Amino acid sequence: xxxxxxxxxxxxxxxxxxxxxxxxxxxxxxxxxxxxxxxxxxxxxxxxxxxxxxxxxxxxxxxxxxxxxxxxxxxxxxxxxxxxxxxxxxxxxxxxxxxxxxxxxxxxxxxxxxxxxxxxxxxxxxxxxxxxxxxxxxxxxxxxxxxxxxxxxxxxxxxxxxxxxxxxxxxxxxxxxxxxxxxxxxxxxxxxxxxxxxxxxxxxxxxxxxxxxxxxxxxxxxxxxxxxxxxxxxxxxxxxxxxxxxxxxxxxxxxxxxxxxxxxxxxxxxxxxxxxxxxxxxxxxxxxxxxxxxxxxxxxxxxxxxxxxxxxxxxxxxxxxxxxxxxxx
Ligand SMILES: Nc1ncnc2c1ncn2[C@@H]1O[C@H](COP(=O)(O)OP(=O)(O)OP(=O)(O)O)[C@@H](O)[C@H]1O
Ligand SMILES: [Mg+2]
Numbered sequence: 001x002x003x004x005x006x007x008x009x010x011x012x013x014x015x016x017x018x019x020x021x022x023x024x025x026x027x028x029x030x031x032x033x034x035x036x037x038x039x040x041x042x043x044x045x046x047x048x049x050x051x052x053x054x055x056x057x058x059x060x061x062x063x064x065x066x067x068x069x070x071x072x073x074x075x076x077x078x079x080x081x082x083x084x085x086x087x088x089x090x091x092x093x094x095x096x097x098x099x100x101x102x103x104x105x106x107x108x109x110x111x112x113x114x115x116x117x118x119x120x121x122x123x124x125x126x127x128x129x130x131x132x133x134x135x136x137x138x139x140x141x142x143x144x145x146x147x148x149x150x151x152x153x154x155x156x157x158x159x160x161x162x163x164x165x166x167x168x169x170x171x172x173x174x175x176x177x178x179x180x181x182x183x184x185x186x187x188x189x190x191x192x193x194x195x196x197x198x199x200x201x202x203x204x205x206x207x208x209x210x211x212x213x214x215x216x217x218x219x220x221x222x223x224x225x226x227x228x229x230x231x232x233x234x235x236x237x238x239x240x241x242x243x244x245x246x247x248x249x250x251x252x253x254x255x256x257x258x259x260x261x262x263x264x265x266x267x268x269x270x271x272x273x274x275x276x277x278x279x280x281x282x283x284x285x286x287x288x289x290x291x292x293x294x295x296x297x298x299x300x301x302x303x304x305x306x307x308x309x310x311x312x313x314x315x316x317x318x319x320x321x322x323x324x325x326x327x328x329x
Pocket of ligand 2: 248260
């Protein structure tokens with residue numbers, strides 16, 4: 001019996017359907033792929049997949065719960081639905097630092113509006129008003145404000161002064177917002193990390209309109225820069241335990257600074273990433289999913305950070321930290 005890979009996806013078509021074909025081609029009869037097909041599952045039934053690639057459960061809790069069932073019965077689910085449910089960008093900053101990847105100065109804001117069903121007393125542990133002067137002094141303007149569990153550029157604000165900051169905070173409703181120093185970058189890269197082993201670095205210009213952001217005519221990325229970017233991507237994906245992820249790195253004074261690196265269902269649309277990037281993503285995703293089907297890994301709760309963080313934090317000076325982590329296990 002061949003091993004079976006299921007693709008779980010939403011509205012996207014170019015990537016998952018091409019991936020089914022590519023896995024069936026590379027799998028050479030030992031591994032086959034198909035779009036997942038599930039109705040109303042029984043809790044005690046074993047789903048018929050050895051591996052599932054999840055591109056959509058962030059929007060559809062029904063799928064997230066089914067994926068946890070898959071894990072329970074031994075299916076390799078990419079990315080891990082348990083960790084994905086727990087993860088957010090603020091925690092990611094701590095994980096990044098613990099494996100020697102630079103991140104912007106970052107703070108967390110209590111929600112501007114009270115979430116439905118809460119009262120003023122629900123916040124009795126919160127010290128208020130906040131010391132805005134101290135916050136602005138620490139971060140310096142401009143400040144980026146974005147949801148700690150955000151994605152898809154939703155509710156991201158760039159604030160140039162205290163007035164803009166307050167206006168953005170007012171607009172943030174009951175979201176939990178993270179605030180960061182703005183990195184004034186010379187170059188910007190969006191990097192695919194697949195199977196915690198393969199890295200593909202794409203020049204990316206976030207200041208361009210959406211369809212022009214992937215830069216196709218930039219200078220080559222090589223030498224020390226290439227090595228450093230690769231190391232940071234693998235360190236982040238290893239620490240976070242993501243097999244399918246993109247990492248955005250902004251260059252400031254020759255140092256890559258991680259801006260957005262928890263993207264477990266990153267954009268892979270052919271028309272968006274461009275033909276060359278699409279071909280790389282397709283080929284390498286097929287390779288690592290086939291490998292996962294043939295060589296299953298034991299279930300893990302998350303990535304390597306529980307081991308790496310405490311010792312890095314307590315025992316190393318910042319300069320020593322930058323050499324830590326980066327395992328590709
Ligand atoms: N600290 C920062 N310094 C400089 N630029 C930033 C910073 N934070 C965010 N940005 C800019 O805002 C953009 C959107 O932010 P971010 O990527 O964190 O949000 P997102 O909602 O996860 O977006 P997406 O998932 O679509 O990439 C980034 O691509 C970057 O251009
Ligand atoms: Mg981003």
